[in-house]
Amino acid sequence: xxxxxVYDVFHVNPFGWxxxxxxxxxxxxxxxxxxxxxxxxxxxxxxxxxxxxAALVAPLAGALAGLLLIAELGRPTRFxxxxxxxxxxxxxxxGAFILLAFIIIAVLYARTVLAGKEEGSRGLVAAGAALxxxxxxxxxxxxxxxxxxxxxxxxxxxxxxxxxxxxxxxxAVVLIGSALTAGVARRLGASGVAAAGDGxxxxxxxxxxxxxxxxxxxxxxxxQLLALAGASTEAVTIVRKVLAGRFAVLFWxxxxxxxxVVPFVIFTGRGAGNRTLQALASLLAVLGVFALRLVxxxxxxxxxxx
Amino acid sequence: xxxxxxxxxxDLRRCHGCKACQVACKSENDVPLGVWRSWVKEVExxxxxxxxxxxxxxxxxxxxxxxxVRNCPTGASYKRPDGVVLVDRNxxxxxxxxxxxxxxQSRFLLADEKVADKCTFCAHRVDQGIVPACVNTCxxxxxxxxxxxxxxxxxxxxxxxxxxxxxxxxxxxxxxVFYIGADDNAMRGSEAG
Numbered sequence: 353x354x355x356x357x358v359y360d361v362f363h364v365n366p367f368g369w370x371x372x373x374x375x376x377x378x379x380x381x382x383x384x385x386x387x388x389x390x391x392x393x394x395x396x397x398x399x400x401x402x403x404x405x406a407a408l409v410a411p412l413a414g415a416l417a418g419l420l421l422i423a424e425l426g427r428p429t430r431f432x433x434x435x436x437x438x439x440x441x442x443x444x445x446x447g448a449f450i451l452l453a454f455i456i457i458a459v460l461y462a463r464t465v466l467a468g469k470e471e472g473s474r475g476l477v478a479a480g481a482a483l484x485x486x487x488x489x490x491x492x493x494x495x496x497x498x499x500x501x502x503x504x505x506x507x508x509x510x511x512x513x514x515x516x517x518x519x520x521x522x523x524a525v526v527l528i529g530s531a532l533t534a535g536v537a538r539r540l541g542a543s544g545v546a547a548a549g550d551g552x553x554x555x556x557x558x559x560x561x562x563x564x565x566x567x568x569x570x571x572x573x574x575x576q577l578l579a580l581a582g583a584s585t586e587a588v589t590i591v592r593k594v595l596a597g598r599f600a601v602l603f604w605x606x607x608x609x610x611x612x613v614v615p616f617v618i619f620t621g622r623g624a625g626n627r628t629l630q631a632l633a634s635l636l637a638v639l640g641v642f643a644l645r646l647v648x649x650x651x652x653x654x655x656x657x658x
Numbered sequence: 659x660x661x662x663x664x665x666x667x668x669d670l671r672r673c674h675g676c677k678a679c680q681v682a683c684k685s686e687n688d689v690p691l692g693v694w695r696s697w698v699k700e701v702e703x704x705x706x707x708x709x710x711x712x713x714x715x716x717x718x719x720x721x722x723x724x725x726x727v728r729n730c731p732t733g734a735s736y737k738r739p740d741g742v743v744l745v746d747r748n749x750x751x752x753x754x755x756x757x758x759x760x761x762x763q764s765r766f767l768l769a770d771e772k773v774a775d776k777c778t779f780c781a782h783r784v785d786q787g788i789v790p791a792c793v794n795t796c797x798x799x800x801x802x803x804x805x806x807x808x809x810x811x812x813x814x815x816x817x818x819x820x821x822x823x824x825x826x827x828x829x830x831x832x833x834x835v836f837y838i839g840a841d842d843n844a845m846r847g848s849e850a851g
Contacts, residue, residue, distance in 0.1 A: 354703065356704070445731040
């Protein structure tokens, strides 16, 4: 029987694009630090410049994420209250402490890197890496434990966010590394820096690692959408909106085509050796993750609950 | 106080959608323009000439296991021993996670103070032994308020003697607002139009 809502009040969605930026930037911090940690802990020879670039990107992105989080509050001057009350059931409570601890460790590690003493800081790196792993997990849990939304209440979300951290973290290092001046690149230990603008050459295999994370993210997204397509009426409504409704351009164009397929082809194809193409692919990959976060966050709130 | 658990029964066989409750709530609590602590949703069903209109008065469900309280990072959202869920405006940082967590869209951010707000079950009245404004104003006596833990209360007896419904039982919040005779389409989060 036909039924339609003829009167209801308007509800403003609590989360908007700033939260999508925050999720993307915090993932960038986590992914970059994990790359720095991998270079340090695994002793990857010849990758020191990449590892050092990553070690500098991580605290900057982490601090930016923290500032975004504070700026997004209705009462930013009260942000300190999250540190005077710990609610173990709240992902936001956990996140505040995790992000703060991560930023402190990332700053300390960046200082040791700038001082050229990163060899003796394995404990610090290991602690930072553990916190970096928790960042995409807690941000994912913020959605999982949030609204009763088919797009949010999936156990795949924290895993998807972890893969996204791999994409944006590594891409940011490639992008920023390529933009560094020759002088800075040499100071970071980059070899073969011949001319200004050479920057830090992406490590061999870094592009392919990003491609791996891109493919992993896509597999998880496909699994999630397939699972939802056969679920509740609300879930089917959201999947339709993502695939053929108001989020279709963002999903197909922004996330899939521009943000996943094009960078994947560049990172795995003949463009893998071209620094300009790699930088372009990295930029597109970051934008792709941001587009998917927009779909997740805004799409997840795009239907009336009751 | 500790033994009480306040709740509400909304008997939709009596409700005729006058929205006096919606207005009374606005007036009693100085609720700003554009936001509502209580409102009445209307759903039209059928095809002319066989058309029915259903009403669904809405408010915070003062859940027994409220997601808003569980997720609040500062303890600003809390549940009193009598089951009333409130927001301490001095502790709220305006992170909006409680708004995102509520499966009933009962919360909103105050435009001026930038803190979360919602129905309080008119706690300031209840503490004085007076029923909430929406209950007081309902001319059809569709809203009944009382102590769910008191076997002699009208609200308890209605819950025990009628096939009551709650919104989104699958959300696991155990609401303290019960409906009698609610229409399934009105209860669902179906899209307008």
